[in-house]
Amino acid sequence: MMNWPIETIGGVGNRLKEQLEAIGISTVNDLLFYFPNRYENYEIKPLSELIHDDKVTIEGEVLGEPTVTYYGRKKSRLIVRLQVEHAVVKGVMFNRPFAKKQLVPGAIVTCTGKWDQHRLQITIEQYKKGKAKTDQPIQPVYYVKQPLKSIQLKKIIKKALEQYEEQIVELLPSAYLTSYKLLTRAKALKEIHFPTSFQALKQAKRRFIYEELLLFQLKMQLLRKRNRERTQGNSQLFDFSLVNRFIDRLPFQLTKAQNRSLQEILQDMRSPYRMNRLLQGDVGSGKTAVAAISLYASIVAGKQGAMMVPTEILAEQHMSSLQALFGENVSVALLTGSIKGKKRKEILSLIEQQAIDIIVGTHALIQEDVHFANLGTVIVDEQHRFGVNQRKALRDKGIDPDVLFMTATPIPRTLAITSFGDMDVSQIDEMPVGRKPVETYWVKDNMLTRVLQFIQKEVKQGYQAYVICPLIEESDKLDIQNAVDLYQQLQEMYNSQQIEVGLLHGRLHNDEKEAVMQQFASNQVQVLVSTTVVEVGVNVPNATVMVIYDAERFGLSQLHQLRGRVGRGEAQSYCVLIADPKGDVGKERMKIMTETTNGFELAEQDLQLRGPGDFFGKKQSGLPEFKVADIAQDYRALETARNDAQSIVYNHLLTNDSEYQALNNYVKQTFEEAGVTFD
Incomplete structure (x- = not known):
């Protein structure tokens, strides 16, 4: 690296040095790798090659005197006719009446601006008298802070290249x-x-x-x-025949994607290195089954397994699923914050004696008084909901246990291998046979009454519905429906129908959230009004309707996650997107949602439409800042x-x-x- 101070370049004195340091340039290397943020195109092309709505540069002769029209306070429009090749092009310039004196008939001018192919018209942003420069038609544009000027920066970069070109080290073989x-x-x-x-x-x-x-x-x-x-070795030498016998006894057949992911996981577990793998799978793709088989392999190897999930209700659901799969051959226990006193001590004692094979729990698993006898595999579900330190605390409870992180958020492969580059990534990218896809519809606000009547009809048939809002309370800036108001409206509307409405949002305490979700899971509440806190993890097979207000405010991946809350039972399920997007991107998102139910396809589309920040949040994305590369493209x-x-x-x-x-x-x-x- 060329880490010589910036002042070693000829012409850089103290004042210029300070101005360069203000934009993060203190060495020759910093300067040479301070890339332009865009380029202006001053290349003169024939009129026949110009593209409608593009920014173009043309060269022509002024025909007649320009006209200036005034409208409003200090507002004006100048129109000049230009002879370009064999055509007359109209040039339009706003709020620069003084240009009339310079654009005299017969003068040759070069104009840059937006091209209107249909009208043979250019909206002039920049102009200069005389012919276009042909030596460098592509001009770089740099971000600079006053008083530093772009032209100064270009000169210094040019000098640096001349001075140090021979010392630029080639990194690539x-x-x-x-x-x-x-x-x-x-x-x-x-x-x-x-x-x-x-x-x-x-x-x-x-x-x-x-x-x-x-x-x-x-x-x-x-x-x-x-x-x-x-890491110390944690080679789990389980008997493959016993694991395969367990797989054969399952009440369903594994998909190819489940089998592929499982083989990758089992191979990691047998290796002398600690597994550090991310398992991605769409909602309903069968991650839990793969996790269960992995835990069973640990037990066959004579070790214990642990599964950590973000909420108590999710822990209870996983506990039930695992008990159903394992039967009486494997002891499974639950450890959450609400288990206290004598019962908690008893469970802790059994864990320490290895009388419990698999322990399922929330962050209670990482507390200091939890001691595992021989922890072989740790599974962290919805891994992005836990902080790094929480995950590390659980991982450190065993002698380098194998760790499998699971997520139902379909992350595009490009993002997965960038942001999780230190992990191996497995994908379950197909759904089990016979699963009914959720029917998705996009409607405008004027269809709202029909949507609410449809919810009522489904509830009367014994099913349940989610209604999602983007905000908790009213905002002066955003004219959107909020959860609290909607909850009150639906309560009034459905009260006479004996339909119970619940409310769930991020400002409730965890205990309150858990209570509301328990009521919904047990069908005491039929319609749940919620913000996006309901997005991950909860399994309510009886819910068949997902209505999302102001759906244009969500990314495709988030919409897909919300849609994944329904369609978990045998009944046909529906997702209704209420949206009136103004821009093309918003309309395209709604259209894509109605056309595909594949989470990975949607994630790739979202990456193209919105960029990588949407997947992890702008600040905590964990994604590197690239100067030139764009991982979406x-x-x-x-x-x-x-x-x-x-x-x-x-x-x-x-x-x-x-x-x-x-x-x-x-x-x-x-x-x-x-x-x-x-x-």
Whole structure:
């Protein structure tokens, strides 16, 4: 890395140094990798090649005197006619009447702005007298803070490239440059700052996309390798024939995706390294069955298993499911915060004596007084609901137990291998045979009465319904229905029908939430008005209707999670999206929701439409900030970079091959800067 101070570049004095430091540039390296945030295109193209609504640059001769029309206070519109090739183009400019004096008949001018193909018209954003410059039609635009000017920054970057070009170290081995047809680092830096053509700029970006993704994946793979090597062995040598016999006795047949994920998990459990795997599966795809078989394998190996879930009601549901699958052959116990006193002490004693094989619980499992005799496998359901420290506390209760994280949030593969790069990822991406897909409809507000009548009809047939609102209470800024108001309205509407309405939102205490969910699960409440706190985990097979107000305010993945609360029983279920989106993206989301029930397809679409922040929250996304790469668009490069990084790390190329020395030095330095050391 070129970590020389910025003042070593000719022309950078104290004042300019301070201005550069204000935007995060203190070294030559910082400067050269301070990439433009966009590019202006001043390339002159023939009129026949201009695209409607694009930003374009044209060159023409002023025909006649421009006209200026005034309307409103300090508002004006200037119209100028330009001879461009064999056509007359109308130029329109707003609130710049002074330009009339410069745009004299016969003058040659270059104009940049939005092109209207139908009217042969350009809305002028910028203009200059004279012909267009042809030496650099693509102009980079940088983010700068006053008093620093973009033109100053460009000059300094140009000087730095001239001064240090020979010292720019190539990180990638020559085989990669040849194989992927990549520009050298020095050439790519020149083209990204001073593009000679759009094709060259594209190649420069391509080079840095791959480099960024490879460097990130190298760090992830090295961390993963280090974590594996530092863990003691937890090889669970279970008898495969006993596990297979258990699978054969199950009342259903595993899908191909379940089998594939299960084999990956069992292979991890038998290996001498600690399992650190994420199991993704859509709602109803059969993750619990895979988890149960994994826990059974631990018991066959003579160890204990633990399953941690975010809520007591979910713990009870998992407990019931596991007991039904295992029968009397396996002892399963429940440990939650509400189990106290003598009963709690008794359970803790049985866990410590290994008289209990599987313990299911909430965060109560990670309290200090819980001691496992021989913990082999830990399963954390809805892993994103637990903090890192909570997950670590449970993991540390055994002698390096194998850990399987489960989530019903379909995360696109590109995000999974980026944000969970230090984990292995398994996907259950098919549904069991015979499961009825939830019928999904998109309606406008004017259909609301019919929707509420439909809920009433389903409830009269013995079923239940969820009604979801985006907000808890009224907001002056957002004109949207809130949960409290809607709850009161529905209470009034359904009261005479003997239909009980419940309310659930994030400001209730956990005990209150649990109580409301218990009432809904036991059908004491038929219609549950809720914010999105109901999104994860709860299993109410009797619920057949999911109505989502202001559905355009949710991402596809969140809508799909909410839809997954219904369709868990044998009856046909329905999801009704009440939405009136104004933009094309919102309309497209509603359309996609009605057309597919595949969570992974929806997640990929959501990634394209909304970007990665939506999956993990903008601040806690855990996703790296890339300068050039976009993981939604560059998923192929991400896959390639990950495969290459795995090969480099596990074949020890960084230390054993001189071609990789520069890459090794770079990675070591970034780790040292982050305070990470390797043995």
